[in-house]
Amino acid sequence: MNMPTEPAVLMQAEGQTSSVASDPTLRDRLIEAGILIDTGENGLYGRSEVFEDVVDRLNKVITLLGADQSAEVLRFPPAMRRHDFEDSEYLKSFPDLAGTIHAFQGNDRGHHRLLEALDKTLAVGDQERSDEWMDQQKPTRLVLTPAACYPVYPLIARRGKLAEEGAIVDVFAYCFRHEPSIDPGRMQMFRMREYIRVGSPAQVMAFRQKWIERGSALVRLLQLPFEIDLANDPFFGRGGKIVADSQREQQLKFELLVPVATPNKLTACLSFNYHMEHFGEIWNIQQTDDSLAHTACVGFGMERTTLALFRHHGLDVTKWPEAVRTFLWGDAAPMIADALARTGTNA
Numbered sequence: 001m002n003m004p005t006e007p008a009v010l011m012q013a014e015g016q017t018s019s020v021a022s023d024p025t026l027r028d029r030l031i032e033a034g035i036l037i038d039t040g041e042n043g044l045y046g047r048s049e050v051f052e053d054v055v056d057r058l059n060k061v062i063t064l065l066g067a068d069q070s071a072e073v074l075r076f077p078p079a080m081r082r083h084d085f086e087d088s089e090y091l092k093s094f095p096d097l098a099g100t101i102h103a104f105q106g107n108d109r110g111h112h113r114l115l116e117a118l119d120k121t122l123a124v125g126d127q128e129r130s131d132e133w134m135d136q137q138k139p140t141r142l143v144l145t146p147a148a149c150y151p152v153y154p155l156i157a158r159r160g161k162l163a164e165e166g167a168i169v170d171v172f173a174y175c176f177r178h179e180p181s182i183d184p185g186r187m188q189m190f191r192m193r194e195y196i197r198v199g200s201p202a203q204v205m206a207f208r209q210k211w212i213e214r215g216s217a218l219v220r221l222l223q224l225p226f227e228i229d230l231a232n233d234p235f236f237g238r239g240g241k242i243v244a245d246s247q248r249e250q251q252l253k254f255e256l257l258v259p260v261a262t263p264n265k266l267t268a269c270l271s272f273n274y275h276m277e278h279f280g281e282i283w284n285i286q287q288t289d290d291s292l293a294h295t296a297c298v299g300f301g302m303e304r305t306t307l308a309l310f311r312h313h314g315l316d317v318t319k320w321p322e323a324v325r326t327f328l329w330g331d332a333a334p335m336i337a338d339a340l341a342r343t344g345t346n347a
C-alpha cells in the first residue's frame with residue numbers, strides 16, 4: 001500500500017513554537033477570572049459565557065473553512081450505542097479511557113439496598129466515600145462517546161454501499177476520556193468538531209492533506225504559534241508501544257501542536273487521522289467496486305484551541321489582536337477565502 005509522504009514537507013515549514021512557553025498557571029488564572037468554573041473534580045469544568053462565546057465563534061469559522069465540502073451535517077448526543085462501541089475495537093486500544101453508562105434497574109429490594117449503601121457513604125467524611133451503592137447499578141445499552149466520529153462509521157455502513165464520490169460528514173459532540181488531570185488541556189469531557197471522509201484511499205488521503213493545510217491556515221489566522229508533527233494515539237498496555245510505533249511508521253496520525261498549559265510540552269489542538277480500512281473492515285463499509293472503504297478524520301479540539309487563544313492573547317477577549325477579533329467577531333469569510341486561495345486547497 002502507498003503510504004502518505006506529503007505531510008512531511010509541511011512539518012518543517014511552521015513557526016518557532018519552542019521559544020514560546022506553555023503556561024502551567026493558566027488553569028488557576030482562568031478559574032480565578034471566572035472563565036472556567038471549578039467543579040471540584042479534575043478535568044470537569046463549567047464554562048462561562050465568555051468561554052462559550054469563543055467556542056461558538058471558533059465553531060463558526062470551522063464551518064466556513066469547510067463550506068465547500070458540502071458535508072452532511074449530523075449531530076449526536078455525547079453517547080453512543082454500546083453494540084457499536086463494542087464492535088469499534090476501542091476497548092482493545094484504550095480500555096483505560098472509556099466511559100460506560102450504568103443505571104439502577106432493580107426492584108424494591110434492590111432500591112432498599114442502594115439507599116442503605118448510600119446512607120453509609122454519606123455518613124462518612126467526604127474523603128472516605130465508598131462506591132458500594134453502585135453495586136446496584138447495571139450497564140445500560142449506552143456508552144459515552146470517546147471521539148465525535150465514532151457514531152458515524154456504523155451509520156454509513158447501515159446505509160449500504162458508498163456512492164462513487166464517497167461521503168463527507170460533519171459532526172460536533174462532547175466526548176469523554178477517563179484521564180483526570182489538573183492540566184486544563186486534558187479534560188475528561190470536551191468537545192470535538194470533526195470532518196470525516198469515507199471513500200477510496202486516494203479520496204481519503206487527499207482529504208487529510210487538504211485539512212492539514214486548512215487547519216494550519218485556521219491556526220495562523222488565530223495567530224497562534226504551532227507545529228505540525230507526526231503522532232500516535234495513547235495505546236494501552238505492553239502491546240501498545242508496538243501499535244503506536246507502527247502507527248508512526250505508517251504516518252497515520254498528525255497533530256497540530258500549540259504551547260498551552262502543559263509544562264515543557266506542546267498540546268495537540270487539531271489532529272489529522274488516517275485509519276486506512278480499519279473502520280471500513282469492522283463495519284463492512286463498501287465502495288462501489290465492493291472493496292473496503294478507507295476513512296480519515298480531522299478533529300478540532302474546541303476546548304484546547306480556546307485555551308490556546310486565552311493563553312496567547314490574554315484573558316480579556318476585548319484586548320485580543322485586532323485581526324483575531326475581526327476573524328472571530330467580524331466578517332471571517334473574506335479572510336478565509338484569502339487563506340484558502342493561498343493554500344491552494346479551495347474548490
Ligand SMILES: [Zn+2]
Binds near residue numbers: 148149297298
Ligand atoms: Zn475522528
